[in-house]
Amino acid sequence: MTSQPTQGKVTDIQHGQLSCPVYMIEGGVKDISQWSHHLSGQVLIVTEDQVAPHYLKPLEEALTTLSSVDHLVLPAGEATKSITQWSSILDHLVSLNAQRDATIIALGGGVIGDLAGFAAASYMRGIGLIQIPTSLLAQVDAAIGGKTAVNHPMGKNLIGAFHAPKAIIIDPTTLTTLSERDYRAGLAEVIKYGAIGDLAFFEWLETNAKALARRDPVILEKAIRHSVMAKAGVVARDEKESGERALLNFGHTFGHAIEALTDYDTFRHGEAIAIGMVMAARLSEHHGYAPSSTKQRLEDLFKAVGLPTTLPESLGPVQMIERMRLDKKNRDNSIRFVLLAALGKAAVYPIPEAEIQPAFDMD
């Protein structure tokens, strides 16, 4: 991988006619000079109580020259991605008399990004949104691509909208306060980009796994930058997920079933999809799509950065397949999986239910 400057604009993400710049700025939470021109009207910072103690004050201090800035601090955690909290953001905007030129700054991980993003998409049919993702998963994935959502008791991300941010500000220094577990969960998505579309990146990750695991800042910034570019490319080519964007779901069919069957409280999303990617790679090999060693290399890389790779004993094929069958895109007793044709090359394959069992086989 070639070396690039570490500050400033990484890329522009094309959302149809709209273009959304992604900035990588060390200390970008408190130095707004490169991105403050994207702000307008009433500004509302939406954040949560694990992130606020570190980054809310510096951000607000940086914004003091603006006339109207307010904040809303919500409880951390997936439960906050709810209709109730979405409604509380709208109430807050109404109480501030925010107009159509208002801006929401989403300061937090994917939960805040999705929730505050959906509030920005829906208030007055859409106001400005700036994403300041503070978790690795949000920096390389959730904040990019314009998908916003809240959960419904009957399903995750059931209510949402596409809403392109005006800008995305990645401040890699925010990752220093992220827990080890959340950091590693984010690495699963980084590795996914290599596995589905970029063998050279995958090999670079293999070489630098130890440095990544210990958050070496130079290696980490390169990995973030490369992941952002990978997702930006996919979004530009297939914003509404009619084709290529679906490949980003590699590992997610198994992963979502794992999360749902463990009530979303045993695994981080990244941990569940790491296990799911290994299962999908095993299935790819079994059906003769991918050469042998594909699964092993993927598994070795996950292990090297401290991610789980095996299904817990409590989850068996029968309940997993039953759960995966609920996925809306399945038909004719087949389940659609993103599988690997090789490391760096993915495609969607419908697999008859009777032929999924090998994914569960122990090596």
Ligand SMILES: NC(=O)c1ccc[n+]([C@@H]2O[C@H](COP(=O)([O-])OP(=O)(O)OC[C@H]3O[C@@H](n4cnc5c(N)ncnc54)[C@H](O)[C@@H]3O)[C@@H](O)[C@H]2O)c1
């Ligand atoms: N919109 C999309 O395209 C998209 C893509 C992937 C995931 N998501 C969504 O993203 C969410 C998961 O994102 P996540 O993993 O960031 O979850 P999260 O927002 O819950 O953050 C994970 C944990 O890290 C903490 N945290 C975040 N930044 C921190 C920091 N800098 N310092 C200390 N603690 C910090 C949070 O308080 C939380 O405890 C899910 O709801 C998922 O559905 C959305």
